[in-house]
Amino acid sequence: MLIHLPIVVLASLHPLAVADTAPKFDIARECRSEGGPPEAQQRCAADEAEAYGQLQKEWIRFSAPAKVQCDGEAAWGTTASYVELLTCLEMERDAKAERDAATKSK
Numbered sequence: 001m002l003i004h005l006p007i008v009v010l011a012s013l014h015p016l017a018v019a020d021t022a023p024k025f026d027i028a029r030e031c032r033s034e035g036g037p038p039e040a041q042q043r044c045a046a047d048e049a050e051a052y053g054q055l056q057k058e059w060i061r062f063s064a065p066a067k068v069q070c071d072g073e074a075a076w077g078t079t080a081s082y083v084e085l086l087t088c089l090e091m092e093r094d095a096k097a098e099r100d101a102a103t104k105s106k
Contacts (some may be wrong), residue, residue, distance in 0.1 A: 022055040023071055025080040033079045051082035055089075066092035 031044035059067075070088035074080050 002062045009085075016057065020060070021086070022059050022082070023075070023080070025052075025075070025082055027052070027082070030079045032080050044097045055082060055086050058089075062089045062093060063096070066096075 012076075025048075027045050027048040030048060031041045034041070034044055062070075066089055070085055072093060073088055074082075074085035
């Protein structure tokens with residue numbers, strides 16, 4: 001009877017859904033929430049657009065767990081930021097590369 005337990009447990013888990021493309025955020029809302037003069041909001045929008053473009057290019061290179069974690073962090077609260085999402089994903093990727101390098105050198 002216990003031999004079937006792992007099958008039951010695995011069958012009950014929900015698959016982790018990760019989109020094939022970067023999520024869609026409201027850049028204008030994000031930049032308005034930061035406040036400041038119109039020039040600052042324009043710089044914010046330009047930074048967000050640049051980060052989104054970079055995410056579109058590199059999205060498939062990031063791991064699924066990192067995407068889930070970082071998307072949750074970048075979209076925390078009332079606004080979401082591509083700059084924060086990209087920064088988080090790059091940090092996760094770099095940390096993983098360091099861990100992998102350390103493991104190989106042992």
